[in-house]
Amino acid sequence: MIAGVAGYAVNGALTRYPELGPLMDRYLNDEGKRYLAATADECIGQSVENWEKTDTRTLTVDGRSLAEILQQDPQVNAVFTGPNYRLDDRALNAPMLLINALHDDTIPYGQARELADAYRGLGGTVDFVTDPLPEMMPQTAMNHAIPMFSQAGTAFEWLVDRFNGVPAGA
Structure with missing residues:
Protein backbone atom coordinates (compact mmCIF):
# COMPACT_ATOMS: atom_id res chain seq x y z
CA MET A 1 0.00 0.00 0.00
CA ILE A 2 2.91 2.35 0.48
CA ALA A 3 4.63 1.98 -2.88
CA GLY A 4 5.01 5.76 -2.91
CA VAL A 5 7.76 5.48 -0.31
CA ALA A 6 10.16 4.34 -3.03
CA GLY A 7 9.44 7.64 -4.77
CA TYR A 8 10.30 9.52 -1.58
CA ALA A 9 13.65 7.73 -1.44
CA VAL A 10 14.49 8.37 -5.10
CA ASN A 11 13.42 12.02 -4.86
CA GLY A 12 15.55 12.48 -1.76
CA ALA A 13 18.54 11.00 -3.56
CA LEU A 14 17.94 13.23 -6.58
CA THR A 15 17.84 16.29 -4.36
CA ARG A 16 21.13 15.38 -2.74
CA TYR A 17 22.73 13.93 -5.89
CA PRO A 18 21.30 15.77 -8.91
CA GLU A 19 23.78 13.99 -11.18
CA LEU A 20 21.52 10.92 -10.85
CA GLY A 21 18.75 12.77 -12.72
CA PRO A 22 19.86 11.76 -16.22
CA LEU A 23 20.18 8.14 -15.06
CA MET A 24 16.65 8.10 -13.68
CA ASP A 25 15.38 9.76 -16.86
CA ARG A 26 16.97 6.91 -18.81
CA TYR A 27 15.46 4.21 -16.56
CA LEU A 28 11.94 5.57 -16.06
CA ASN A 29 9.10 5.44 -18.56
CA ASP A 30 6.48 8.21 -18.74
CA GLU A 31 4.48 6.71 -15.86
CA GLY A 32 7.66 6.43 -13.80
CA LYS A 33 8.45 10.09 -14.41
CA ARG A 34 4.89 11.00 -13.39
CA TYR A 35 5.33 8.86 -10.27
CA LEU A 36 8.53 10.67 -9.28
CA ALA A 37 7.00 14.08 -9.92
CA ALA A 38 3.91 13.21 -7.87
CA THR A 39 5.73 11.64 -4.92
CA ALA A 40 8.09 14.61 -4.68
CA ASP A 41 5.55 16.44 -2.53
CA GLU A 42 2.90 13.91 -1.57
CA CYS A 43 2.20 12.84 1.99
CA ILE A 44 1.73 9.17 2.84
CA GLY A 45 -2.06 9.36 2.59
CA GLN A 46 -1.89 10.78 -0.91
CA SER A 47 0.68 8.19 -1.93
CA VAL A 48 -1.50 5.35 -0.66
CA GLU A 49 -4.43 6.76 -2.61
CA ASN A 50 -2.43 7.38 -5.79
CA TRP A 51 0.07 4.53 -5.86
CA GLU A 52 -1.41 1.73 -3.75
CA LYS A 53 0.19 -1.57 -4.72
CA THR A 54 2.06 -0.08 -7.66
CA ASP A 55 4.67 -2.51 -8.90
CA THR A 56 7.73 -0.39 -9.70
CA ARG A 57 8.45 -2.65 -12.68
CA THR A 58 5.57 -0.85 -14.40
CA LEU A 59 7.44 2.44 -14.00
CA THR A 60 10.64 1.53 -15.83
CA VAL A 61 11.58 1.35 -19.49
CA ASP A 62 12.93 -2.21 -19.30
CA GLY A 63 10.56 -3.72 -16.73
CA ARG A 64 13.10 -3.95 -13.91
CA SER A 65 11.97 -2.84 -10.48
CA LEU A 66 13.45 0.23 -8.86
CA ALA A 67 15.15 -2.11 -6.38
CA GLU A 68 16.77 -4.06 -9.22
CA ILE A 69 18.04 -0.86 -10.80
CA LEU A 70 19.40 0.25 -7.43
CA GLN A 71 21.27 -3.03 -7.06
CA GLN A 72 22.52 -3.29 -10.64
CA ASP A 73 23.59 0.25 -11.51
CA PRO A 74 26.88 1.00 -9.73
CA GLN A 75 26.32 4.77 -9.60
CA VAL A 76 22.80 4.46 -8.17
CA ASN A 77 23.88 1.68 -5.81
CA ALA A 78 26.77 3.77 -4.47
CA VAL A 79 24.33 6.51 -3.45
CA PHE A 80 21.80 4.25 -1.74
CA THR A 81 24.36 2.12 0.07
CA GLY A 82 26.67 5.01 0.94
CA PRO A 83 27.07 6.76 4.28
CA ASN A 84 24.25 9.23 3.75
CA TYR A 85 21.69 6.42 3.52
CA ARG A 86 22.86 3.98 6.16
CA LEU A 87 21.30 4.53 9.54
CA ASP A 88 23.66 2.41 11.60
CA ASP A 89 27.06 3.74 10.60
CA ARG A 90 27.31 6.54 13.15
CA ALA A 91 26.75 6.78 16.87
CA LEU A 92 23.55 8.22 18.29
CA ASN A 93 23.68 11.63 19.95
CA ALA A 94 20.56 10.94 22.05
CA PRO A 95 18.66 7.91 23.33
CA MET A 96 16.31 6.21 20.90
CA LEU A 97 12.99 4.44 21.24
CA LEU A 98 12.41 1.93 18.48
CA ILE A 99 9.04 0.19 18.26
CA ASN A 100 8.43 -2.54 15.73
CA ALA A 101 5.62 -5.01 15.29
CA LEU A 102 6.51 -8.67 15.33
CA HIS A 103 4.56 -9.07 12.07
CA ASP A 104 5.38 -5.71 10.47
CA ASP A 105 4.83 -6.15 6.74
CA THR A 106 6.71 -3.00 5.77
CA ILE A 107 9.85 -2.97 7.93
CA PRO A 108 10.77 -6.54 8.82
CA TYR A 109 11.04 -7.18 12.55
CA GLY A 110 14.51 -8.71 12.25
CA GLN A 111 15.77 -5.66 10.38
CA ALA A 112 14.54 -3.35 13.15
CA ARG A 113 16.17 -5.55 15.84
CA GLU A 114 19.44 -5.50 13.89
CA LEU A 115 19.31 -1.70 13.71
CA ALA A 116 18.78 -1.44 17.47
CA ASP A 117 21.65 -3.87 18.09
CA ALA A 118 23.93 -1.98 15.69
CA TYR A 119 23.30 1.31 17.49
CA GLN A 151 2.04 1.87 21.07
CA ALA A 152 1.34 5.61 21.26
CA GLY A 153 1.05 5.44 25.04
CA THR A 154 4.41 3.68 25.27
CA ALA A 155 6.00 6.38 23.12
CA PHE A 156 4.44 9.25 25.09
CA GLU A 157 5.53 7.73 28.41
CA TRP A 158 9.04 7.27 27.05
CA LEU A 159 9.20 10.94 26.00
CA VAL A 160 7.78 12.19 29.29
CA ASP A 161 10.39 10.16 31.17
CA ARG A 162 13.18 11.78 29.11
CA PHE A 163 11.83 15.26 29.86
CA ASN A 164 11.63 14.35 33.54
CA GLY A 165 15.25 13.27 33.65
CA VAL A 166 14.61 9.52 33.83
CA PRO A 167 17.48 7.88 31.96
CA ALA A 168 16.64 5.80 28.92
CA GLY A 169 17.51 2.14 28.96
CA ALA A 170 16.61 1.80 32.63
Whole structure:
Protein backbone atom coordinates (compact mmCIF):
# COMPACT_ATOMS: atom_id res chain seq x y z
CA MET A 1 0.00 0.00 0.00
CA ILE A 2 2.91 2.35 0.48
CA ALA A 3 4.63 1.98 -2.88
CA GLY A 4 5.01 5.76 -2.91
CA VAL A 5 7.76 5.48 -0.31
CA ALA A 6 10.16 4.34 -3.03
CA GLY A 7 9.44 7.64 -4.77
CA TYR A 8 10.30 9.52 -1.58
CA ALA A 9 13.65 7.73 -1.44
CA VAL A 10 14.49 8.37 -5.10
CA ASN A 11 13.42 12.02 -4.86
CA GLY A 12 15.55 12.48 -1.76
CA ALA A 13 18.54 11.00 -3.56
CA LEU A 14 17.94 13.23 -6.58
CA THR A 15 17.84 16.29 -4.36
CA ARG A 16 21.13 15.38 -2.74
CA TYR A 17 22.73 13.93 -5.89
CA PRO A 18 21.30 15.77 -8.91
CA GLU A 19 23.78 13.99 -11.18
CA LEU A 20 21.52 10.92 -10.85
CA GLY A 21 18.75 12.77 -12.72
CA PRO A 22 19.86 11.76 -16.22
CA LEU A 23 20.18 8.14 -15.06
CA MET A 24 16.65 8.10 -13.68
CA ASP A 25 15.38 9.76 -16.86
CA ARG A 26 16.97 6.91 -18.81
CA TYR A 27 15.46 4.21 -16.56
CA LEU A 28 11.94 5.57 -16.06
CA ASN A 29 9.10 5.44 -18.56
CA ASP A 30 6.48 8.21 -18.74
CA GLU A 31 4.48 6.71 -15.86
CA GLY A 32 7.66 6.43 -13.80
CA LYS A 33 8.45 10.09 -14.41
CA ARG A 34 4.89 11.00 -13.39
CA TYR A 35 5.33 8.86 -10.27
CA LEU A 36 8.53 10.67 -9.28
CA ALA A 37 7.00 14.08 -9.92
CA ALA A 38 3.91 13.21 -7.87
CA THR A 39 5.73 11.64 -4.92
CA ALA A 40 8.09 14.61 -4.68
CA ASP A 41 5.55 16.44 -2.53
CA GLU A 42 2.90 13.91 -1.57
CA CYS A 43 2.20 12.84 1.99
CA ILE A 44 1.73 9.17 2.84
CA GLY A 45 -2.06 9.36 2.59
CA GLN A 46 -1.89 10.78 -0.91
CA SER A 47 0.68 8.19 -1.93
CA VAL A 48 -1.50 5.35 -0.66
CA GLU A 49 -4.43 6.76 -2.61
CA ASN A 50 -2.43 7.38 -5.79
CA TRP A 51 0.07 4.53 -5.86
CA GLU A 52 -1.41 1.73 -3.75
CA LYS A 53 0.19 -1.57 -4.72
CA THR A 54 2.06 -0.08 -7.66
CA ASP A 55 4.67 -2.51 -8.90
CA THR A 56 7.73 -0.39 -9.70
CA ARG A 57 8.45 -2.65 -12.68
CA THR A 58 5.57 -0.85 -14.40
CA LEU A 59 7.44 2.44 -14.00
CA THR A 60 10.64 1.53 -15.83
CA VAL A 61 11.58 1.35 -19.49
CA ASP A 62 12.93 -2.21 -19.30
CA GLY A 63 10.56 -3.72 -16.73
CA ARG A 64 13.10 -3.95 -13.91
CA SER A 65 11.97 -2.84 -10.48
CA LEU A 66 13.45 0.23 -8.86
CA ALA A 67 15.15 -2.11 -6.38
CA GLU A 68 16.77 -4.06 -9.22
CA ILE A 69 18.04 -0.86 -10.80
CA LEU A 70 19.40 0.25 -7.43
CA GLN A 71 21.27 -3.03 -7.06
CA GLN A 72 22.52 -3.29 -10.64
CA ASP A 73 23.59 0.25 -11.51
CA PRO A 74 26.88 1.00 -9.73
CA GLN A 75 26.32 4.77 -9.60
CA VAL A 76 22.80 4.46 -8.17
CA ASN A 77 23.88 1.68 -5.81
CA ALA A 78 26.77 3.77 -4.47
CA VAL A 79 24.33 6.51 -3.45
CA PHE A 80 21.80 4.25 -1.74
CA THR A 81 24.36 2.12 0.07
CA GLY A 82 26.67 5.01 0.94
CA PRO A 83 27.07 6.76 4.28
CA ASN A 84 24.25 9.23 3.75
CA TYR A 85 21.69 6.42 3.52
CA ARG A 86 22.86 3.98 6.16
CA LEU A 87 21.30 4.53 9.54
CA ASP A 88 23.66 2.41 11.60
CA ASP A 89 27.06 3.74 10.60
CA ARG A 90 27.31 6.54 13.15
CA ALA A 91 26.75 6.78 16.87
CA LEU A 92 23.55 8.22 18.29
CA ASN A 93 23.68 11.63 19.95
CA ALA A 94 20.56 10.94 22.05
CA PRO A 95 18.66 7.91 23.33
CA MET A 96 16.31 6.21 20.90
CA LEU A 97 12.99 4.44 21.24
CA LEU A 98 12.41 1.93 18.48
CA ILE A 99 9.04 0.19 18.26
CA ASN A 100 8.43 -2.54 15.73
CA ALA A 101 5.62 -5.01 15.29
CA LEU A 102 6.51 -8.67 15.33
CA HIS A 103 4.56 -9.07 12.07
CA ASP A 104 5.38 -5.71 10.47
CA ASP A 105 4.83 -6.15 6.74
CA THR A 106 6.71 -3.00 5.77
CA ILE A 107 9.85 -2.97 7.93
CA PRO A 108 10.77 -6.54 8.82
CA TYR A 109 11.04 -7.18 12.55
CA GLY A 110 14.51 -8.71 12.25
CA GLN A 111 15.77 -5.66 10.38
CA ALA A 112 14.54 -3.35 13.15
CA ARG A 113 16.17 -5.55 15.84
CA GLU A 114 19.44 -5.50 13.89
CA LEU A 115 19.31 -1.70 13.71
CA ALA A 116 18.78 -1.44 17.47
CA ASP A 117 21.65 -3.87 18.09
CA ALA A 118 23.93 -1.98 15.69
CA TYR A 119 23.30 1.31 17.49
CA ARG A 120 23.88 -0.38 20.84
CA GLY A 121 27.13 -1.76 19.44
CA LEU A 122 28.19 1.81 18.69
CA GLY A 123 27.50 2.76 22.32
CA GLY A 124 24.01 4.11 21.82
CA THR A 125 21.10 3.76 24.21
CA VAL A 126 18.19 2.11 22.44
CA ASP A 127 14.95 1.02 24.05
CA PHE A 128 13.43 -1.57 21.71
CA VAL A 129 9.75 -2.40 22.12
CA THR A 130 8.09 -5.31 20.35
CA ASP A 131 4.43 -4.92 19.47
CA PRO A 132 3.04 -8.48 19.63
CA LEU A 133 -0.04 -7.75 17.52
CA PRO A 134 -1.02 -10.86 15.54
CA GLU A 135 -0.67 -10.71 11.78
CA MET A 136 -3.62 -8.94 10.18
CA MET A 137 -4.34 -8.23 6.52
CA PRO A 138 -0.84 -9.03 5.19
CA GLN A 139 0.63 -6.79 2.48
CA THR A 140 -1.60 -3.87 3.38
CA ALA A 141 0.83 -2.10 5.76
CA MET A 142 -1.71 -2.59 8.56
CA ASN A 143 0.82 -4.54 10.61
CA HIS A 144 3.11 -1.53 10.25
CA ALA A 145 0.52 1.18 10.88
CA ILE A 146 -1.52 -0.18 13.79
CA PRO A 147 1.39 -0.10 16.27
CA MET A 148 1.65 3.64 15.66
CA PHE A 149 -1.63 3.81 17.53
CA SER A 150 -1.41 0.80 19.85
CA GLN A 151 2.04 1.87 21.07
CA ALA A 152 1.34 5.61 21.26
CA GLY A 153 1.05 5.44 25.04
CA THR A 154 4.41 3.68 25.27
CA ALA A 155 6.00 6.38 23.12
CA PHE A 156 4.44 9.25 25.09
CA GLU A 157 5.53 7.73 28.41
CA TRP A 158 9.04 7.27 27.05
CA LEU A 159 9.20 10.94 26.00
CA VAL A 160 7.78 12.19 29.29
CA ASP A 161 10.39 10.16 31.17
CA ARG A 162 13.18 11.78 29.11
CA PHE A 163 11.83 15.26 29.86
CA ASN A 164 11.63 14.35 33.54
CA GLY A 165 15.25 13.27 33.65
CA VAL A 166 14.61 9.52 33.83
CA PRO A 167 17.48 7.88 31.96
CA ALA A 168 16.64 5.80 28.92
CA GLY A 169 17.51 2.14 28.96
CA ALA A 170 16.61 1.80 32.63
